[in-house]
Amino acid sequence: MSRASATHHRDLRTGQSIWSARRRPAIAAQQLTRDIACDVVVVGAGVSGALIAEALSDAGLNTVIVDRRGPAEGSTAASTAMLQYELDTPLSLMAERIGREKAERIWRRSRQSVDALRERTERLDLAVDGATRGSIYLDGAVLDAGGLAIEADARRRAGFEVELLKPAAVQERYGIKGRHALIGFGNYSADPRRLTAGYLNVALARGARLYSPVDICDIVPTGDGVTLVSARGPAIRARHAVMATGYEMMKGIPRKGNKIISSWSIATRPQPRAIWPTAAMIWEAADPYLYIRTTPRGEIICGGEDEEIGDAELRDAKLPDKAATLSLKLAALLPGVDATPTYSWAGSFGDSPVGTPTIGRIPGMPNCYAAMGYGGNGITFSMMAAQILRGLICGYGDPDADLVSFHRKF
Numbered sequence: 110m111s112r113a114s115a116t117h118h119r120d121l122r123t124g125q126s127i128w129s130a131r132r133r134p135a136i137a138a139q140q141l142t143r144d145i146a147c148d149v150v151v152v153g154a155g156v157s158g159a160l161i162a163e164a165l166s167d168a169g170l171n172t173v174i175v176d177r178r179g180p181a182e183g184s185t186a187a188s189t190a191m192l193q194y195e196l197d198t199p200l201s202l203m204a205e206r207i208g209r210e211k212a213e214r215i216w217r218r219s220r221q222s223v224d225a226l227r228e229r230t231e232r233l234d235l236a237v238d239g240a241t242r243g244s245i246y247l248d249g250a251v252l253d254a255g256g257l258a259i260e261a262d263a264r265r266r267a268g269f270e271v272e273l274l275k276p277a278a279v280q281e282r283y284g285i286k287g288r289h290a291l292i293g294f295g296n297y298s299a300d301p302r303r304l305t306a307g308y309l310n311v312a313l314a315r316g317a318r319l320y321s322p323v324d325i326c327d328i329v330p331t332g333d334g335v336t337l338v339s340a341r342g343p344a345i346r347a348r349h350a351v352m353a354t355g356y357e358m359m360k361g362i363p364r365k366g367n368k369i370i371s372s373w374s375i376a377t378r379p380q381p382r383a384i385w386p387t388a389a390m391i392w393e394a395a396d397p398y399l400y401i402r403t404t405p406r407g408e409i410i411c412g413g414e415d416e417e418i419g420d421a422e423l424r425d426a427k428l429p430d431k432a433a434t435l436s437l438k439l440a441a442l443l444p445g446v447d448a449t450p451t452y453s454w455a456g457s458f459g460d461s462p463v464g465t466p467t468i469g470r471i472p473g474m475p476n477c478y479a480a481m482g483y484g485g486n487g488i489t490f491s492m493m494a495a496q497i498l499r500g501l502i503c504g505y506g507d508p509d510a511d512l513v514s515f516h517r518k519f
């Protein structure tokens with residue numbers, strides 16, 4: 110028996126990412142051959158599903174994870190994994206759109222999510238190539254020098270530590286010419302596949318079960334829970350279901366203005382010397398923006414050139430040109446580095462109108478929750494989802510749930 114899936118099907122990525130050359134972390138998945146029951150079923154074994162499953166298993170819930178591909182085979186495998194608390198939409202501009210109080214709350218929660226991700230990853234002793242990094246936010250079309258100064262004040266007022274630099278200081282400190290910059294502190298980076306594998310394996314060690322390939326095609330609410338039907342037949346009965354299906358949205362749920370765009374990335378060989386002091390992440394107050402980070406091995410990852418292309422064939426056809434453009438832009442910004450791409454890849458990317466995620470109860474579907482970490486801070490939002498959904502499912506709630514729920518007004 111084979112039935113239509115409950116989520117949209119998308120060709121999520123193509124090309125050769127830097128992570129594909131690393132050893133694939135082992136994760137033990139089982140075949141789903143008969144009906145099973147559990148407290149919570151998490152649909153999707155990407156980084157969102159992994160963090161959520163780990164949090165729920167930590168709360169003592171009998172957790173099942175299913176995926177139609179396999180663990181970390183979706184968008185997570187294409188991520189450049191700059192785990193920033195600094196959201197794509199600057200705090201000063203977000204405040205104009207949703208009000209200062211809400212904008213400050215979402216920014217602070219984002220900071221807490223990155224801190225929690227780093228602290229938890231270290232406490233669990235996961236080998237994820239994690240690194241704490243500052244950030245260099247360069248002026249651009251979205252915020253010019255004056256805009257960066259207003260942004261600096263907005264962040265200071267909200268309690269963030271920042272430093273505003275004039276071009277001479279930016280050049281002296283980082284070797285970048287002719288740009289103003291806002292410096293941030295305490296971001297994180299990691300290998301997204303190892304991050305996913307690490308969290309999944311912690312959940313599995315606590316008794317969680319991972320089944321793949323399992324394509325969920327039907328979700329049927331029952332009085333005291335929900336039954337998920339898989340394409341090959343076996344069903345999963347659970348008290349709660351969490352849809353952590355990334356950019357393959359569940360059919361029929363509110364879209365909240367989210368759309369699918371395309372993004373391209375390159376990675377270089379390890380650079381022969383310290384590339385730039387502090388190895389801070391670099392990004393721009395522009396749309397689209399260029400973003401650059403290093404790995405602990407010294408490779409440079411550079412991404413951006415985003416376009417409103419939902420079609421995977423068109424996205425993939427542009428890969429050679431986009432890789433060449435990213436390489437040129439990287440070389441122009443950091444003349445000392447070898448910007449030749451060793452890896453280049455493309456991915457679909459979920460964009461959201463204000464740069465905020467949608468996390469919470471799915472309207473009209475009792476006992477069902479969604480984690481839609483759309484926007485440039487997808488993995489930061491995965492952690493936010495793990496925290497908020499744990500609170501909602503365990504019944505103690507979350508003070509910021511209203512900011513990201515399906516019922517919010519923005």
Ligand SMILES: Cc1cc2nc3c(=O)[nH]c(=O)nc-3n(C[C@H](O)[C@H](O)[C@H](O)COP(=O)(O)OP(=O)(O)OC[C@H]3O[C@@H](n4cnc5c(N)ncnc54)[C@H](O)[C@@H]3O)c2cc1C
Pocket residue numbers: 114115116121152153154155156157158175176177178179180181182183184185186187188189190191192193323324325326353354355356357372373374412455456457458482483485486487488489490491
């Ligand atoms: C090129 C690129 C660069 C990025 N850079 C960054 C960055 O620097 N920083 C950052 O924070 N974020 C970044 N992101 C975003 C981030 O990678 C994503 O937000 C994150 O990986 C999404 O993880 P996920 O687990 O939600 O989705 P996925 O990894 O796609 O996992 C979802 C899983 O659900 C499964 N699934 C879907 N439907 C079903 C079904 N019906 N039944 C069973 N399984 C199903 C899929 O098979 C898939 O494995 C980037 C993304 C891309 C593409």
